[in-house]
Amino acid sequence: MNLLVTLDSNYIKPLKVMLASLFINNRSEKFDIYLIHSRLKDEEIADVECFVDGYGQKLFVIKIDNSYFENAPVVFHYTKEMYYRLLAYKFLPANLDRILYLDPDILVINPVRRLYDTELDGYLYAAAHHSVLPVKKINSIRLYPYKISAYFNSGVLLMNLDLQRKLLDEKTIFEFVEKNRSKLIMPDQDIINVLYAKQIKCLDEKLYNYDVRYYRYYKKSTNNTWNMGHVIRNTVILHFCGKKKPWKNSYSGQFYSLYKHYEKLAIPE
Numbered sequence: 409m410n411l412l413v414t415l416d417s418n419y420i421k422p423l424k425v426m427l428a429s430l431f432i433n434n435r436s437e438k439f440d441i442y443l444i445h446s447r448l449k450d451e452e453i454a455d456v457e458c459f460v461d462g463y464g465q466k467l468f469v470i471k472i473d474n475s476y477f478e479n480a481p482v483v484f485h486y487t488k489e490m491y492y493r494l495l496a497y498k499f500l501p502a503n504l505d506r507i508l509y510l511d512p513d514i515l516v517i518n519p520v521r522r523l524y525d526t527e528l529d530g531y532l533y534a535a536a537h538h539s540v541l542p543v544k545k546i547n548s549i550r551l552y553p554y555k556i557s558a559y560f561n562s563g564v565l566l567m568n569l570d571l572q573r574k575l576l577d578e579k580t581i582f583e584f585v586e587k588n589r590s591k592l593i594m595p596d597q598d599i600i601n602v603l604y605a606k607q608i609k610c611l612d613e614k615l616y617n618y619d620v621r622y623y624r625y626y627k628k629s630t631n632n633t634w635n636m637g638h639v640i641r642n643t644v645i646l647h648f649c650g651k652k653k654p655w656k657n658s659y660s661g662q663f664y665s666l667y668k669h670y671e672k673l674a675i676p677e
Contacts, residue, residue, distance in 0.1 A: 409437055409524050410507040412500070412567070414444045414492040420452055421675060422512040422655055424459055425667070428674035430516040431463040437521065439465045439531035442507065444492045444499060446474040459674075470499050491596050494581055495609035497572035505570045513653055514593065515646040515670055516664070523616050523644055526566055526609065532575065533600070534566040534609040560599040560608050563647050564617045574609075618643045620651055623662040 411430070415423055427441070441460055443453075453469055460467040472492065492499075493509050497574055500507065508524055510516070526534050537558040584599055600608070611617065614626055614634055626634045640645075648654050654667035 409439050409520070410442050411439050412444065412493065412496055412507045412509040413441065413512065414489045414496075415448075415512055416445070416489050417448060417452055420448075420456060422653070423456065425655070425671050425672040426459065426510060426512050426514045426516065427463075427465075429514075429670045430510075430520070431452040431465060432670075432673065433517055433519070434519050437519075441467045442470060442496075442500060443467060444470045444472060444496060445489065446472050446492075460492055469634065471668075472499055493562065493567075494576075494596055494599060495578060496567065497569050497576060498578065500569060502573075505568075507567050507569060509562075509565040509567060510645070511647065513648045514563065515648075515667060516644065517640065517646060517666075518620060518642065518644045518671040520644055523566065523611070526611070528566065528568040528571075528609065530571075530607070531561075531609040532568055532572055532607040534611050535560040535562065535564060535600075536613035538613055538617075538619050538622070551574050558605065558610070560597070560600050560605060560610075561613075561617050561619075561647070561649070562600050563649065564611075564645055565600075566609075566611075614639075614643050615643055618646050618662045619649045620646055620661060 413423060413426075430439070442477075445453075448471075456465045457469070460528065496507070496509070506528065508520070521623075523534075528534060537560045580603065581599060584603060613619070614630075618626070618639065623636075623639075626639075646666075648663075648667070652659055652661060654661070654664055655671065
């Protein structure tokens with residue numbers, strides 16, 4: 409399976425935790441990890457390479473020019489590396505037909521094979537949108553006059569690289585950024601939703617992009633079916649969305665203990 413990550417130095421430790429959870433819960437799979445960056449140090453890359461190799465997996469590093477998205481807006485805890493997934497089709501090897509992008513603030517707690525093999529005919533991406541009503545309304549208002557029926561989360565993206573090479577246009581993306589920079593609060597995510605939402609195949613968020621902030625909402629809205637035990641047995645991807653991250657001492661959200669478990673396995677003291 410092909411896996412894509414994009415990050416700067418601040419996310420190397422979370423990346424290791426995410427990858428450890430992926431490798432541990434998918435022991436029979438072989439992964440080619442593609443890391444796209446513009447400013448990681450040689451010793452940082454060597455560290456990640458050693459980590460991946462320790463699990464018997466392969467790392468491929470792609471360095472792109474630091475000028476890409478140099479002037480694009482970045483806000484809050486986001487960095488310009490988040491934009492690189494938008495042009496990944498341009499930098500990845502031409503023989504790759506699909507790849508699964510994962511944010512570093514993720515735990516993979518069950519096998520990903522079914523997600524990876526999702527049929528993508530006619531779709532640029534497969535992704536999940538979070539169904540919490542206030543989130544949908546806020547994003548609809550914020551991105552007006554662009555009409556979006558659902559707001560997809562870009563932290564988990566199954567990419568149809570063959571179709572992206574045919575249909576995506578770098579110039580269109582850059583022009584949209586320049587025209588709407590004051591509106592882009594979650595920049596790369598906003599771009600994908602406004603420009604390409606109609607060509608995104610919808611995934612089940614509770615399986616493939618479970619927002620840990622909404623544990624009580626998911627549980628209540630399913631009449632307690634999606635309780636903690638059900639999540640642990642069935643959810644594939646837990647996503648620690650938002651500004652509060654589980655590797656910080658101030659974090660006190662759901663699944664904190666589970667994250668610390670994988671953190672200990674990935675980064676033993």
